[in-house]
Every structure is written in C-alpha cells, then in structure tokens.
Amino acid sequence: xxxxxxxxxxxxxxxxxxxxxxxxxxxxxxxxxxxxxxxxxxxxxxxxxxxxxxxxxxxxxxxxxxxxxxxxxxxxxxxxxxxxxxxxxxxxxxxxxxxxxxxxxxxxxxxxxxxxxxxxxxxxxxxxxxxxxxxxxxxxxxxxxxxxxxxxxxxxxxxxxxxxxxxxxxxxxxxxxxxxxxxxxxxxxxxxxxxxxxxxxxxxxxxxxxxxxxxxxxxxxxxxxxxxxxxxxxxxxxxxxxxxxxxxxxxxxxxxxxxxxxxxxxxxxxxxxxxxxxxxxxxxxxxxxxxxxxxxxxxxxxxxxxxxxxxxxxxxxxxxxxxxxxxxxxxxxxxxxxxxxxxxxxxxxxxxxxxxxxxxxxxxxxxxxxxxxxxxxxxxxxxxxxxxxxxxxxxxxxxxxxxxxxxxxxxxxxxxxxxxxxxxxxxxxxxxxxxxxxxxxxxxxxxxxxxxxxxxxxxxxxx
Amino acid sequence: xxxxxxxxxxxxxxxxxxxxxxxxxxxxxxxxxxxxxxxxxxxxxxxxxxxxxxxxxxxxxxxxxxxxxxxxxxxxxxxxxxxxxxxxxxxxxxxxxxxxxxxxxxxxxxxxxxxxxxxxxxxxxxxxxxxxxxxxxxxxxxxxxxxxxxxxxxxxxxxxxxxxxxxxxxxxxxxxxxxxxxxxxxxxxxxxxxxxxxxxxxxxxxxxxxxxxxxxxxxxxxxxxxxxxxxxxxxxxxxxxxxxxxxxxxxxxxxxxxxxxxxxxxxxxxxxxxxxxxxxxxxxxx
Ligand SMILES: Cc1cc2nc3c(=O)[nH]c(=O)nc-3n(C[C@H](O)[C@H](O)[C@H](O)COP(=O)(O)OP(=O)(O)OC[C@H]3O[C@@H](n4cnc5c(N)ncnc54)[C@H](O)[C@@H]3O)c2cc1C
Ligand SMILES: Cc1cc2nc3c(=O)[nH]c(=O)nc-3n(C[C@H](O)[C@H](O)[C@H](O)COP(=O)(O)OP(=O)(O)OC[C@H]3O[C@@H](n4cnc5c(N)ncnc54)[C@H](O)[C@@H]3O)c2cc1C
Ligand code: SF4
Ligand code: FES
Numbered sequence: 001x002x003x004x005x006x007x008x009x010x011x012x013x014x015x016x017x018x019x020x021x022x023x024x025x026x027x028x029x030x031x032x033x034x035x036x037x038x039x040x041x042x043x044x045x046x047x048x049x050x051x052x053x054x055x056x057x058x059x060x061x062x063x064x065x066x067x068x069x070x071x072x073x074x075x076x077x078x079x080x081x082x083x084x085x086x087x088x089x090x091x092x093x094x095x096x097x098x099x100x101x102x103x104x105x106x107x108x109x110x111x112x113x114x115x116x117x118x119x120x121x122x123x124x125x126x127x128x129x130x131x132x133x134x135x136x137x138x139x140x141x142x143x144x145x146x147x148x149x150x151x152x153x154x155x156x157x158x159x160x161x162x163x164x165x166x167x168x169x170x171x172x173x174x175x176x177x178x179x180x181x182x183x184x185x186x187x188x189x190x191x192x193x194x195x196x197x198x199x200x201x202x203x204x205x206x207x208x209x210x211x212x213x214x215x216x217x218x219x220x221x222x223x224x225x226x227x228x229x230x231x232x233x234x235x236x237x238x239x240x241x242x243x244x245x246x247x248x249x250x251x252x253x254x255x256x257x258x259x260x261x262x263x264x265x266x267x268x269x270x271x272x273x274x275x276x277x278x279x280x281x282x283x284x285x286x287x288x289x290x291x292x293x294x295x296x297x298x299x300x301x302x303x304x305x306x307x308x309x310x311x312x313x314x315x316x317x318x319x320x321x322x323x324x325x326x327x328x329x330x331x332x333x334x335x336x337x338x339x340x341x342x343x344x345x346x347x348x349x350x351x352x353x354x355x356x357x358x359x360x361x362x363x364x365x366x367x368x369x370x371x372x373x374x375x376x377x378x379x380x381x382x383x384x385x386x387x388x389x390x391x392x393x394x395x396x397x398x399x400x401x402x403x404x405x406x407x408x409x410x411x412x413x414x415x416x417x418x419x420x421x422x423x424x425x426x427x428x429x430x431x432x433x434x435x436x437x438x439x440x441x442x443x444x445x446x447x448x449x450x451x452x453x454x455x456x457x458x459x460x461x462x463x
Numbered sequence: 464x465x466x467x468x469x470x471x472x473x474x475x476x477x478x479x480x481x482x483x484x485x486x487x488x489x490x491x492x493x494x495x496x497x498x499x500x501x502x503x504x505x506x507x508x509x510x511x512x513x514x515x516x517x518x519x520x521x522x523x524x525x526x527x528x529x530x531x532x533x534x535x536x537x538x539x540x541x542x543x544x545x546x547x548x549x550x551x552x553x554x555x556x557x558x559x560x561x562x563x564x565x566x567x568x569x570x571x572x573x574x575x576x577x578x579x580x581x582x583x584x585x586x587x588x589x590x591x592x593x594x595x596x597x598x599x600x601x602x603x604x605x606x607x608x609x610x611x612x613x614x615x616x617x618x619x620x621x622x623x624x625x626x627x628x629x630x631x632x633x634x635x636x637x638x639x640x641x642x643x644x645x646x647x648x649x650x651x652x653x654x655x656x657x658x659x660x661x662x663x664x665x666x667x668x669x670x671x672x673x674x675x676x677x678x679x680x681x682x683x684x685x686x687x688x689x690x691x692x693x694x695x696x697x698x699x700x701x702x703x704x705x706x707x708x709x710x711x712x713x714x715x716x717x718x719x720x721x722x723x724x725x726x727x728x729x730x731x732x733x734x735x736x737x738x739x740x741x742x743x744x745x746x747x748x749x
Contacts, residue, residue, distance in 0.1 A: 170683050172500055172507075172547035209549035211683055215486045236685040240697065247690055247697060247716055249723040256686035264506060264680070270734050273506040273531055274680075275727035349719030396684050398702070 006108035007036040014329040018299050021184045021267055024326060025089070033118040037065040040110045043102050048112060051100035053446035056080045058097060058112055065115060074123040077116060082156045082198070083149065083445065085124060085191045088117025090182060091442050092320050124194060135203075138162040140459040143226040145212045145399070148176020150232030150432025150444040152199055157452035158230075159202040163459060166226075168210040173263070176234055177433075178441070180263035181255070183293050185300070189262075213402035222427050228455045231414060231423070232448060233399055235433035239391045241285070245343030246389070250277055250351030254290045254390035261297045279385025280304045283354055285340055286390030287317040292324065294388045295332045306332050309382070311339040311359050316369045337361070339372065341379065343387060353383045395434045403428070413437050421451025429455055464544035465499075468521060473603035476528040477571050478537055479513070480545075485520030487512075487550045493578040494556030494674065494706055497524065498682040500547040501535050508532045509679045509701075512551060513574035522550075525574030531732045552682045553705050556672070560587040561646035565637060566612070567630050567660050568594045569652025573604050575674065576651050577611070583649075584611040591637060591645075592616070595630035595656075599623035630656065631663045638667040645669050650709060654718055661709030673709035675700045677720055692716050 010026040011017070017024050028036065040062040048058045057076050064073035077084040093099075093113035101109030140163045144151045147169040155165045173179055175192045200206060212218065218229050238253035240246055257276065260266040264274035282298040284291050287310035299306045308327070310317060313336045317324060328334070337359040344353045358378035361370035395412045407415045407424040414423055414430045421429040431447030433439055469481040487497060496511045514523035528537050539545070556579050564583050568576040573594045584590050592612040596602045597620045609615045616633045617625030626633060630652075638645060648671040650660035657673040664671040677689045677700050684702040691700050692713035698704065 209547050211549060214551055215490055238687045247692055249719050253687040256680060256688045259680055259686050270731040272504045273731060275724045
C-alpha cells in the first residue's frame with residue numbers, strides 16, 4: 001500500500017484568527033477523514049486503546065469510518081465516551097492514544113483525535129433518532145456535586161443504569177472548566193451545551209446556583225434521601241505568586257480572567273455586561289495550557305503585545321506543543337527563563353509593570369525538569385497594563401470543611417480509591433480534578449465512569 | 464428562575480425585593496450575601512441578605528441604584544423573575560453576647576445591619592445603632608432597626624433629620640463617654656464610611672468589624688477577584704469574609720480595586736440609557 005501522509009486539519013489563518021473568537025481548527029472534510037481513516041492498520045493488538053483513559057475501541061470506530069458507516073463509528077465512540085465532540089478537541093492525544101499508535105513508531109501516528117471530532121460533529125449535524133434505552137428505575141437517588149466533565153459523565157452513566165440523578169452546580173451554567181476555562185476558539189460553547197442537553201434528556205435534573213456546603217452540605221444530602229453522593233467539584237482555587245503588588249488593579253488570576261472572558265462573555269462587552277481590562281500590553285505568567293489560553297484570549301481582545309513569562313526554558317513548558325505553536329503563529333511573545341519578583345503600580349494603585357529577574361537552569365528537580373535558579377544582579381522591569389497569573393489551582397476547601405469524615409491530602413485533594421472512586425466516607429465517591437488536582441478532561445471522565453460503576457454495584461447490593 | 468414576590472421603594476434609588484428562594488432562606492445567617500445575575504447578558508453582582516423567612520421560603524435584598532446592573536434590577540417589578548440567584552455566600556457575622564455593641568450603618572447598609580442588630584439583640588447584647596444618610600429622603604427602616612436597638616441615633620449630612628453630620632461623630636462621642644464599656648463596633652456602608660469608622664474607633668482600641676464590598680465574580684472562592692489585604696495577608700472576601708477587622712484592612716488597595724472598571728461601567732450605562740431612550744450624543748457616536 002502506498003504510504004499516505006497524516007492529513008493536516010484546516011485551521012483559520014493565524015492573522016485572521018488572532019482577531020476573532022471563532023474556532024481555530026476547522027475539522028476534516030469527509031474526504032480528509034476517509035483518507036486519514038485509510039491509514040489505520042487495524043492492528044490486532046490495539047496499541048492505541050491502551051493509551052485511551054476510557055478505552056474507546058479506536059480501530060473499531062476507524063474501521064466503521066473507512067466503510068463509510070459514520071453512524072456505526074459514532075455508536076462505537078459513544079459506547080465508551082459520552083462526550084466525543086469535546087474530547088476530540090481538547091484531549092492531549094499526543095501523550096495518550098496517538099502516543100501508542102504503531103504508525104507513530106516510524107512516522108506520524110493516525111490522527112485519532114481529529115477523526116473522533118469528525119465523527120462527533122457529523123453525528124450532531126445528522127442526528128439519528130435516539131434509540132430509547134429501556135431503563136428499569138432502581139428507586140435509588142444519587143446527588144452529583146459539580147457539573148464539569150466528571151460530574152456530567154457520572155450523572156449520565158448512573159441515569160442510564162436507572163438511578164434518579166440530581167446534579168448540583170454552584171455556577172449559573174453547567175459545564176465546569178469546559179465553560180468557564182477553555183476558550184470558545186478551542187471549544188465552542190454550543191458543543192458543551194449540546195452535551196449538557198443530552199444528559200438532561202436522560203432524565204438527570206441539573207440544579208444550577210446551588211453551592212453545596214452553603215445550601216445543604218454532603219451530610220445533609222445523605223440524610224435527606226440521597227443514597228449516594230459523587231463529588232466532581234474540580235480544582236477551582238487559584239494559586240497566586242505571593243509577591244508584593246499582586247493585588248494592584250490590573251493583576252488577574254487566570255481563573256478570573258478566563259471566567260470574565262469565556263463564562264461572562266466579556267469579549268462581547270458591552271453587549272454583555274461583564275467588563276475585563278486589557279490595555280496595550282499583557283503579561284501572562286506560567287507555561288501551561290491555561291497560560292496559553294489566557295494569552296490567546298488577551299490577543300483576541302485587542303492587546304497590542306502579549307507575552308508569556310516562564311521561569312524555565314521552552315523545553316520544560318508543560319503546555320501542549322500544538323497550543324504553543326498556535327500561540328506563536330498568532331504573535332504571542334515568549335520570555336523564557338524569566339521570573340517575577342514584584343508588581344509595580346502608579347499612585348492610584350493601577351498596575352504599570354512587573355519586576356523580573358533572569359534565571360538559569362540548574363540540576364533536575366523532583367519532577368525531572370531542570371531547576372531554575374536566579375542569576376545574580378539580573379533584575380529588570382517589564383512594563384505592562386495587565387498581568388495574568390496562571391500558576392495552577394487546588395481544590396476549593398469548602399466541601400472538605402463542611403463534610404464530616406472526608407479525608408483530604410495536604411494539597412487539599414480528596415482521598416479516593418483510584419479504581420472505585422470511594423472516599424473515606426461511606427456513601428461518598430469522588431473523581432476528577434478534586435482527587436487528582438488539575439489534570440485532563442478525559443481523566444476526569446474516566447474516574448467518573450469507574451465511580452459510577454461502583455456506585456451502581458453499591459446501590460444494587462443495598463436493595 | 465427566582466420570582467420577585469414583593470417590591471418596595473424605600474427611597475427613590477433604594478429598593479427592596481422579597482424573592483422566592485427556599486433553599487437559601489433555610490440556611491441564611493446574618494452577614495451572608497447572595498450573588499445574582501439578571502438576564503442572559505447580565506453580570507454577577509453580590510447583595511447582602513437583609514432578611515429571610517425559612518418557613519415561607521423567601522429572602523429579602525435591598526439595593527441601591529449605582530450603575531448598570533442595579534438599574535436593570537430596579538426596572539423589575541413584583542411578579543418578574545431574576546435569572547440567577549445563588550447563596551447564602553460568605554461567612555456569617557460572628558455573634559455572641561459581647562455586652563455593648565455599636566452598629567453603624569451608612570446608606571443602603573441600614574438593610575445589611577438589620578439582621579445583624581437583630582441577632583446581636585437576641586444574643587443578649589445592648590445594641591446601639593447609628594444610621595446615617597445624606598438627607599431625610601434617603602432614610603428608611605428606622606422602625607425596623609429601632610426594634611432591635613436599645614438606642615437609635617440618626618444622622619443626616621444636611622441635618623434634615625436627626626443629628627447633622629456624619630456617623631463617625633456620634634460614634635466618637637459614645638466611645639469617649641463609655642470608654643471601655645463598648646465591646647465591639649460593627650460598621651457597614653460605603654467603603655469610605657467604613658474606613659473612617661475604623662479610624663475613629665482605633666484610638667479607643669475597640670474591635671471594629673467591617674463588611675467589605677470588593678468587586679466579585681463567582682463568590683465561591685474560584686477567581687480571586689475579591690481579594691483584599693487584611694493584616695498584611697491576602698484574603699478572599701467572598702469566602703474568608705465579607706467581615707474583617709477594620710483596623711487591619713488595606714483600605715486604599717480596596718478602593719483602587721473597586722475603581723478598576725470605572726471607564727467600562729460608565730460606557731455600558733450610557734449605552735443602556737441610550738437603548739431606553741435617554742441618549743447623549745457621545746454614547747450614540749462613541
Ligand atoms: C484554561 C484551562 C484549559 C484547559 N485545557 C484543557 C485541555 O485542552 N485538555 C484537557 O484535557 N484538559 C484541559 N484542562 C483541564 C480540564 O478542564 C480539567 O481537568 C477538567 O475540567 C476537570 O473536570 P472536573 O469535572 O473534575 O472539574 P471541573 O471542570 O472543574 O468542574 C467542577 C465543577 O464543580 C462545581 N463546584 C465546585 N464546588 C462546588 C460546590 N461546592 N457545589 C456545587 N458545585 C461546585 C464548579 O463550579 C465546576 O462547575 C484545562 C483547564 C483549564 C483551567
Ligand atoms: C458582599 C457584598 C455585599 C453587597 N451588598 C449590597 C447590598 O446589600 N445592597 C447594595 O445596594 N449593594 C451591595 N453591594 C454592592 C453591589 O454589589 C454593587 O453596588 C453592584 O455590584 C454595583 O453594580 P452596578 O452594575 O449597578 O454598578 P457599576 O457601575 O458596575 O459599579 C458601581 C461600583 O460598584 C462596585 N461593583 C461593580 N461591580 C461589582 C461586582 N460585580 N461586585 C461587587 N461590586 C461591584 C464597584 O466598586 C463599582 O465602581 C455589595 C457588595 C458586596 C461585595
Ligand atoms: S495503533 Fe494506530 S494503526 Fe494501530 S489500530 Fe490504533 S490507530 Fe490504528
Ligand atoms: S469572587 Fe471570585 S473568589 Fe471571591
């Protein structure tokens with residue numbers, strides 16, 4: 001067979017997309033998808049599947065695609081993954097399924113993520129009448145706290161198994177980080193909305209504006225008729241640098257900046273009421289995906305110069321390669337080996353700059369990355385109007401503070417069994433970022449599925 | 464959706480809504496607040512719980528028209544619904560029998576102080592309340608607050624009712640007269656009023672609690688927008704507060720952060736007024 005190259009996915013041109021919030025990646029055409037699907041060797045050993053946290057039958061869905069049976073491809077995907085349109089877009093395939101693909105040993109792996117996205121989008125444009133699943137009501141009630149990927153997945157699984165599920169969400173919309181964190185141009189919100197709709201159609205009740213621990217707490221949920229509780233509350237507490245001047249007007253956490261822009265739609269101010277400050281120059285501190293997202297949002301909002309400030313070198317950056325490339329193409333500047341020391345402001349306490357020092361790399365630290373060390377006498381000031389601190393997040397302590405008998409680590413993450421999601425408190429399960437700290441959409445979904453299976457066992461055994 | 468069951472106009476620009484929100488009503492405590500969002504394009508704004516009825520499942524908020532969101536709210540009437548309404552947020556005000564407590568309220572915060580004065584009274588305190596407004600037409604709830612106060616002092620800037628002057632003046636007088644007899648002061652109102660109340664009590668060494676009002680977004684500890692510096696440490700007002708020790712608050716920082724969006728706030732309000740007919744040339748062309 002003639003060797004076919006991995007099919008590129010069309011994207012908006014860098015110059016155009018740097019000025020709009022429309023999706024950057026445009027998706028495969030049917031011809032492109034057919035060509036890419038044709039590259040798959042349909043390996044008997046299914047190497048790729050071992051890299052998928054939810055175990056999608058990858059060669060199975062690709063074979064269906066090759067036979068031009070997209071409906072079947074979609075069914076195969078949905079067997080293991082209720083949110084393929086989301087995962088096809090935001091999963092780090094290069095470290096998951098595609099990293100294991102046999103073709104990747106010599107050349108480029110099959111573009112599994114792009115094919116997954118193609119199938120999910122085709123399905124949503126050509127919806128097949130939902131086959132009514134015969135559900136026997138179990139008579140059991142489950143409360144799911146949080147409506148991010150973990151909560152939504154757990155709710156869907158349990159509803160399909162016949163349990164009555166209520167999701168409690170603190171914010172005014174469901175979706176968690178998918179809505180308030182990941183920007184529109186990487187994950188259109190209509191896609192998230194569609195998935196939430198699907199989960200409601202399974203009979204799941206979603207109660208918005210409901211902060212568990214402030215209205216009922218977990219103990220009260222259990223004593224008021226819920227037979228089990230799943231905690232999918234994520235890791236929503238922003239970490240700050242703790243340097244002088246950090247509370248000047250103009251310094252944001254990435255969570256605040258992204259929430260204003262994505263959830264509250266500040267990029268459409270004044271049509272939407274929530275403002276955000278941009279100015280001419282924006283500095284984003286950090287080297288992960290969140291930093292890339294914040295920087296690319298700032299650029300799209302009209303900042304003239306957006307720079308990412310990272311204390312190690314490019315090689316140590318935890319962000320996905322693809323997103324770093326996207327950011328560079330769009331004109332984001334990078335200042336590596338630079339560490340903030342303080343923020344400076346004018347007499348009105350508005351941010352004017354950031355004092356930095358240069359770093360150099362020393363010996364590897366516990367993460368295996370070379371440790372950044374300050375260079376003596378290398379201080380300098382970067383002028384800026386806005387700074388966004390993207391150093392990561394930890395779980396919000398509210399649930400731990402208001403639930404009796406729940407054990408947490410010293411990082412604030414809830415202790416739960418990896419295979420079952422069981423916490424130290426009977427009747428309470430947990431999964432996703434609240435257990436692992438900031439991780440990925442698909443790992444949150446995987447944990448939620450395992451917990452749902454165990455909750456089902458528990459509820460069936462009980463009756 | 465959260466239905467407005469009753470509306471009262473307490474002054475021309477201060478309004479009271481009674482809203483159906485049973486889950487919040489059953490948990491509310493003095494000093495806590497809610498965050499609401501009005502309309503699909505609305506922003507999230509915090510308002511303090513001025514009252515609640517856990518049996519009827521209702522809560523009461525009192526707000527002053529100061530900008531776009533509060534004006535949009537003021538356009539609603541009984542029977543309308545508020546899009547989103549979440550709470551009770553923040554930590555409750557610390558209540559115990561302290562002895563004598565002075566409650567100081569400025570402007571709309573008379574409504575905020577009411578449940579606190581009530582809780583203090585029920586806990587056995589001697590409650591002295593000082594309430595101030597710019598003028599007589601802006602005063603409200605004198606009777607409601609009076610019911611839970613052993614002593615009620617009213618001030619107006621223009622002298623149209625009660626004592627002429629600012630709330631800090633009777634505050635200083637009482638502290639000077641009673642000295643160590645006052646166990647605690649709770650001051651709530653505009654930032655500048657809280658700052659000067661705290662400055663007034665500081666030389667007397669009387670613990671002074673203030674309820675801070677930084678700009679907020681989520682109100683659950685997720686964004687850090689509401690961070691304030693108290694005693695040199697950064698705290699999130701929505702989860703660690705809103706009550707803090709007024710003697711340790713970095714007031715200038717709070718006021719600077721509150722001014723972050725002055726420009727945008729003015730712009731969106733002009734646009735809104737424009738859409739409702741009262742347009743200025745500038746907004747039309749701007
Ligand atoms: C900017 C950004 C970009 C990212 N990009 C990617 C990416 O490209 N690919 C990827 O795989 N991952 C990405 N991630 C990580 C990914 O989004 C998370 O790992 C994932 O969302 C975790 O899911 P979760 O359901 O555990 O928690 P979350 O998505 O955080 O959802 C938790 C939900 O619980 C709610 N909640 C919290 N406390 C309470 C309470 N007390 N009561 C009621 N509700 C509560 C919250 O409001 C929230 O809606 C990104 C994260 C961020 C911030
Ligand atoms: C814990 C808390 C309790 C409050 N309780 C009450 C109350 O009971 N009654 C009442 O009238 N007001 C209360 N406020 C203040 C009220 O939230 C603001 O007046 C309101 O948000 C102003 O919005 P706006 O669009 O009408 O005005 P804008 O024109 O947007 O702003 C006017 C000023 O209000 C402040 N403000 C703006 N947006 C916000 C926001 N999202 N969060 C907080 N402050 C903001 C800013 O300092 C701004 O300069 C409270 C604030 C806090 C933090
Ligand atoms: S490892 Fe690659 S080639 Fe083999 S089945 Fe999976 S996707 Fe196809
Ligand atoms: S308002 Fe977001 S953390 Fe307090």
